[in-house]
Amino acid sequence: MTSGDLQLVIRNARISTGDHALHTIAVRGGRIVALASRDEDLGPAETILDAEGRWVIPGAIDTHSHINQRAPEFEHLPGLGQGDNFAVESRGALAGGCTTALNYVEFGPPSLLESYRSGLATAAGQSMMNVLFHGCLMTMDQVGEIPRAVAEGVRTFKIFMPYRGEEARNLGGIGSLDHAQMRIAFAEIARHGGHALVHAEDGDIVDHCMAHEAALGLDSLAGWERSRPTIAEGDAAWTAMYLAEEAGCPVSIVHVSSLEAIRARRAVGYPGAALESCVHYMLLTTASDIGPEGKVAPPLRDPGLAEQITTAVLAGEIDFFGSDHNVWPSAAKQDWESAKPGLPGIGLMLPLLLSHLVYGRGMSMERAVELTSRNAAVRFGLPGKGIVAVGADADLVILDEGERAIRTDELHSAVDYSPYEGMTLRAWPYATVCGGNLVYQDGKFPNPDSHGEMLNLRFAGAG
Template sequence: MTAHAFDLVLRHARVATASDVFEADIGIRAGRIAQLGNDLPRGEREIDAAGRVVTPGGVDAHCHLDQPMAPPLRMADDFETGTRSAACGGTTTVIPFAAQAKGQSLRAAVADYHHRAEGRASVDYAFHLIVSDPTPTVLNEELPALINEGYTSFKVYMTYDDLKLDDGQILDVLDVARRHGAMAMIHAENADCIEWLTKRLEAAGRTAPRFHAHARPMLVEREATHRAIALAELVDVPILIVHVSGREAVEQIRWARAHGLKVFAETCPQYLFLTAADLGVDDSYQGARCVCSPPPRDKANQEVIWDGLNDGLFSVFSSDHAPFHYDSPEGKKPGGEEVAFRHIPNGIPGIETRMPLLYSEGVLAGRMTLEKFVELTATGPAKAYGLHPRKGSIAIGADADLVVWDERELVLSNAMLHHAVDHTPYEGMPLRAWPGLTISRGEVLWDGQRFLGRAGRGRFLNCGAPSLLPRRG
């Protein structure tokens, strides 16, 4: 019996990478790409891509799954439902957050998060850290050791009472990032401005979901972005500003870049496809579905974000999937009540829709090249967080994580999605494409109709040094 050269050959692919688009067969052996070329030898299994576009599996480098919450709140997606949804939307690697609670050791947070993920993920995953209590033990012992063990990125917050750090604490954490070669991510919003505005709105009886946007105008993001850049400049360390929403924060990042500072940036679908009007134009509670921070802005700011995606301002396009049921006492109606905007849990679902939205409205609408799409959804995030070239590329030796795209007209509805959330903010949106196949390490997880993966097949990934950072001598 003749042994096959490959476990799987994906034939007649229009292969798209961050730098090229070319026709090729893809030969896969032992879960990795073994050969690219024309007329490859037969594989044990053959799939004909029939000239369809094939991109690297998506890397969603900013999502929240089963993150510990104070009762009664609970995220709708755990690692099983969240990674199932990711796979059906073309994402084969996710990086959620091991979040430290104040008073908790960072290592205990990591151990708890491994427990939550164990045996549940169907795609590969890594962890970012969230540092909310930078004690001397965390700064001098836990964080350096965890970076050395492959947790090479962490997030700090400038807002939210249970997470925010003051400037001195941020400087301490950035210093650890500089000395140990980690990527520091910053949620940049001015907490004191938000609190002051919130109290004034509450005093005037303006507590409907739409006033969430009034309490977080662009200037609170602009000021915090400016301050984050200044803190990073003082320590002399690169930073990555997450979920940038619009023009004023973008201008700060462009200023920093023009002055030679290594400031990277991420944005998300909600800043391309939603506006403040989605939070409500009256006092209806329906807008709670779209409460996230920073909030969506206006149509003009959507154009600013599109420009930043195309001209290199943004390195990463993430979902910031933060899944809360709308109609649930554990979600957007805490305890079963319609609450003031201050108390609505922040976040929207998007782990499955991230790539189809950008492919449809970016690539197929003529707003973005295929190469740029690949860079933003796969290669860029893999590089930013130390997973490249194993992830985010179609190259010999890389994991065989691939998406075959079906270009067809469809209307997005929550009923077609595979998350555990009771809504999508993009309900009714016409799309031009959806993944026809999602392949993870050579295994078909989504065939265009059914999820074929299984909980527990996803592997934990230790991250290397982020390749956006300067080499340490």
């Protein structure tokens, strides 16, 4: 490609609900450089795609993934080791229209910086998609690492509230901060211009309810739900938002599973608080026929509450979505006592949300784009993403429409099951573009050596 040639041209693209006009999108150097009418010739390009009137929307930003959070006993399986997990899971994400993962650092290492540096190097060498790493704060030593982490490009820090004892060890060494420690952490995050993320379930309530259900013999999704009731989420969300407001710290309550967190935000009234949810809290419930494979924290709720979450999303109560993608194989989900909590889903987040909300409930495509990319881009300091406009990053998805059943073996993931197996999609990616490169098209990966951007490096040295 010469300096004057375009990297990519997408013709006959539908980009707005407001009209049915088709456009030509031109890309150079990983950015959109022109939007023109369908008939305008913008010159030669390295790659030309004809969208044929299909929707072209921004690539999804998954605000919550756990790629490379591995289980040692399964690292010998293809795609589940440190040497290939990012490579495989990023392909699956791109096949599902997700071009950017806001991914958590590995939980195990005692040092936040060690975990971040290791994860960054691994992702840079393997990932076909863009990655922004969230840090995690599980000890006061890690809180003390915040200034150096910010200097190296980390801007977001997760705090856990519920995990203790054996449950924490089973998840690779998760640790929770108590309220006094969380207050200190919020102040330190705010001091350095960061943003807090909170897993909001009250540990005391969870411990009490889990002990009660265990004594009865935990053996169902309904029992697992009772062991982590919605009141635990509401109590913890209220506390986290209150303490964050007192510290002047922006805070996002992650993977919201109930109306209690929504009510807590209304009650606290802190404008610096945001809510993230996951598609599984709308589409999977305690009535789903998936057994221990459906174990996740917070848990799946009853069908009535899942419908209420959908209603809340349509009413604008949720700001953005994450998949909470975990890479545990089915072998890690065999019985209720030992099953690792967490579900796969990064490659299905966008198509499931579009199918459910746009094609099923009448949400506009513009609003769906806000939930799947634009709001997250604004919240997490990525202004070039989540929009189809001149100057924006060329992370784009061309959608197919119709009906298509979900099959695990078509998801391009190392995880050997899907809780959504057999569900019907009404929209899914035909092609995905990341950084101006065509990385997925109709079941194939035409540029397998393409690498995504490590987005933390945009912030390194700026704090």
